[in-house]
Amino acid sequence: MQICKVKNYQELSRKAANLIAAQIILKPDSILGLATGSSPVGTYEHLVEMYENGDLDFSQVTTVNLDEYKGLAGSDEQSYRYFMNTHLFHKININHANTYVPNGTEPDAEKACQAYNELLHKIGPADIQILGLGHDGHIGFNEPSDHFENETHCVDLTETTIQANKRFFDSEKDVPKQAYTMGIGTIMRCRKILVVVSGKDKAEILKQVIQGPVTPEVPGSILQFHPEVLHTKEGRKMLSNFVYNICGCSGDWKIDSFVEESIKNIREKVGNGKVLCALSGGVDSSVAAVLLSKAVGNQLTCVFVDHGLLRKNEGDEVEAVFRPEG
Numbered sequence: 001m002q003i004c005k006v007k008n009y010q011e012l013s014r015k016a017a018n019l020i021a022a023q024i025i026l027k028p029d030s031i032l033g034l035a036t037g038s039s040p041v042g043t044y045e046h047l048v049e050m051y052e053n054g055d056l057d058f059s060q061v062t063t064v065n066l067d068e069y070k071g072l073a074g075s076d077e078q079s080y081r082y083f084m085n086t087h088l089f090h091k092i093n094i095n096h097a098n099t100y101v102p103n104g105t106e107p108d109a110e111k112a113c114q115a116y117n118e119l120l121h122k123i124g125p126a127d128i129q130i131l132g133l134g135h136d137g138h139i140g141f142n143e144p145s146d147h148f149e150n151e152t153h154c155v156d157l158t159e160t161t162i163q164a165n166k167r168f169f170d171s172e173k174d175v176p177k178q179a180y181t182m183g184i185g186t187i188m189r190c191r192k193i194l195v196v197v198s199g200k201d202k203a204e205i206l207k208q209v210i211q212g213p214v215t216p217e218v219p220g221s222i223l224q225f226h227p228e229v230l231h232t233k234e235g236r237k238m239l240s241n242f243v244y245n246i247c248g249c250s251g252d253w254k255i256d257s258f259v260e261e262s263i264k265n266i267r268e269k270v271g272n273g274k275v276l277c278a279l280s281g282g283v284d285s286s287v288a289a290v291l292l293s294k295a296v297g298n299q300l301t302c303v304f305v306d307h308g309l310l311r312k313n314e315g316d317e318v319e320a321v322f323r324p325e326g
C-alpha cells in the first residue's frame with residue numbers, strides 16, 4: 001500500500017487524474033473501475049481537460065461503476081448513472097455502450113446483481129479501480145458488516161451514509177435506503193486500486209483503514225491486503241522524514257534517459273535498499289512514473305512524478321523526494 005499526501009483537493013485531483021491518464025496512455029483499451037461521490041469530481045474534471053487538450057483518448061476504454069441506488073433510473077439527477085454522464089461520459093469520446101453502472105431500476109435485487117456479476121465476469125477485473133471512502137469505512141456501498149461480501153449485492157445503507165449523502169437530495173426522506181454495489185471480492189481482484197480521500201472529517205476513518213485491524217466492520221481495511229493500492233489524501237506532512245532532493249534529468253529530457261538518470265541518482269543516495277519514491281505531475285511524467293517503477297522492480301516503489309521534475313527550461317529546479325521504506 002502506498003500513501004500519497006497532497007496539499008489540497010486540487011492537487012489530489014490532478015494526481016489522481018494523472019495516474020488514470022497514465023493507465024490509459026499505456027493501455028488504451030483499459031478497463032476503469034469508477035466511483036461517484038464528491039471525492040472524484042475534481043479527478044474527472046482533470047480527465048475531461050486532458051481529453052479536450054488532445055492528451056487522452058477514451059475511444060477504446062471500458063468503464064464499470066461501483067454502485068447505484070436501488071430505485072433510481074439513469075435519468076434521475078441523483079442517480080450515479082446521471083452523475084457519471086454529466087461529470088465524465090458526456091464530455092469525453094468514450095463509447096457509451098462501454099460504460100456500465102448497475103441497473104437501479106431493476107426491482108428484483110437478485111436479478112440486478114446477477115446481471116452485473118455476469119457482466120463483470122465477462123469484462124474481467126478492472127485495470128485500475130477508483131474508490132472513495134465513506135465516513136463509516138465503506139468502499140463502494142459495502143457497509144460495515146460481520147463479513148466481506150464477494151460479489152455484487154443489494155445493501156441497506158447505514159444511517160451514517162444516509163446522513164452523509166442527504167446533502168445531494170432535497171430532503172433526507174428522498175435518500176434511497178438501498179443500493180446495488182460491487183462486492184469486496186470484485187474490488188480486490190482489480191489490478192490496481194486508487195483511493196481518493198478528501199477532507200479532515202475522513203482522517204480518523206482513513207487511519208483505521210490503513211493502520212487498524214482488517215475487519216468487515218471497517219470494510220476499507222481489506223485494502224491492506226491488496227498488492228497495489230495507492231491512497232491519495234489531502235494533508236501537509238508528506239514524506240516528512242528521510243526526504244532528500246535529488247537531481248533528475250536536465251535540458252532536453254526524454255522519458256528513457258529520465259528513468260535511467262533518476263535510478264542512478266537514487267541509487268547514489270540510498271544504495272540498493274528498498275525505496276519509496278514520491279514524485280508528481282503531468283501526463284508525460286505519469287508515464288515516466290510507471291516506467292520508472294517497472295524499471296526498478298521490487299527495489300523501488302514509485303508513487304508519482306511531478307511537473308517540476310520534468311521542467312524543460314535550463315535552470316529550472318528539478319527534484320524528486322524519496323525515502324527508504326519502512
Ligand code: F6R
Binds near residue numbers: 133
Ligand atoms: C460512490 C461510492 C461511495 C463513495 C463514498 C465517499 O460510488 O462508492 O463509496 O465513494 O461514499 O463519498 P464522498 O466522496 O462523497 O465522500
